[in-house]
Amino acid sequence: MKLYDHSVTVSSKRLNLFLKEIGVTDIERVEVNVREGGNLAQSYQDKSVNGKVPLLELDDGTYLSETVAISRYFDEITPNDLNLFGASTLERAKVEMWNRIVEIDGIQNAFQAFRNLSGIYADRENCVEAWGEEAKHRVELFLPKLDKQLGQSKYVATDNYTIADISAYIFVFVAVNALKVDVFETSQNIKRWFDDVSSRPALQN
Ligand SMILES: N[C@@H](CCC(=O)N[C@@H](CS)C(=O)NCC(=O)O)C(=O)O
Structure with missing residues (x-):
């Protein structure tokens, strides 16, 4: 699994807040400098539907865009009792x-x-x-x-x-x-x- 993000952007910050809450710290990251247009490269656009950060690459080659979708994925694969998506x-x-x-x-x-x-x-x-x-x-x-x-x-x-x-x-x-x-x-x-x-x-x- 690989997380493409750019830590200074607020969308990356938003996902990282979620990951910190549920205790996900050990994840391979690829820094994509969106301010310098790193996300505009065709190779990145081919991976990402919205062409933005963050983007999660799964081991089977699936790509997930959108902060909330990625958060939900991590929440479901990470045992935790925080119920950040709600308990009932x-x-x-x-x-x-x-x-x-x-x-x-x-x-x-x-x-x-x-x-x-x-x-x-x-x-x-x-x-x-x-x-x-x-x-x-x-x-x-x-x-x-x-x-x-x-x-x-x-x-x-x-x-x-x-x-x-x-x-x-x-x-x-x-x-x-x-x-x-x-x-x-x-x-x-x-x-x-x-x-x-x-x-x-x-x-x-
Ligand atoms: N709805 C998207 C928004 C992502 C987004 O806007 N990312 C910005 C950084 S905060 C970005 O990659 N901007 C680069 C660009 O627009 O080219 C999400 O929540 O993941």
Whole structure:
């Protein structure tokens, strides 16, 4: 098994947080410098459906793209009792619901805002400033929804820590650090939760 990633990117960070939580440390890695276009090589594009990092190569030659799909694969092959995808039927549904909401309304908008405003990938895509501004606005619109939810439950999906918290952590991280959104000044419940999850061992260097 081989994991293709680029440790400085937030998608790699997101997968690595999940892997650290379930105790997966010993895995062969291939560093793909996406900032320098390492993922644009035809040999990489042939392996990866979305052409991005992370990408997991299995021993039988199967390739898995998408952070959540790779996380789910590792979760199922790694004995652990953390239930990061949820423990009961209802909790699994809530985790799926919140993880998708955080990805679609949060992470995707945050990524689009960052990509279009910073022009970081201008060598491979048209960067549209107005699109970036709109995506940033949508990030700001999503924050009160997340804040409200975190006023009602300890963690994002339920009162247990799950993959939805890892996704939301990455979303808030990008909003604060890359987009310079004043998340903590306006969203007290997000601040309480962010301080809590930041102390988890998986988030220490
Ligand atoms: N939905 C994908 C997103 C992956 C993604 O956007 N990866 C970025 C790094 S954070 C990347 O590889 N960018 C290179 C590019 O777009 O060319 C996932 O969760 O795996």
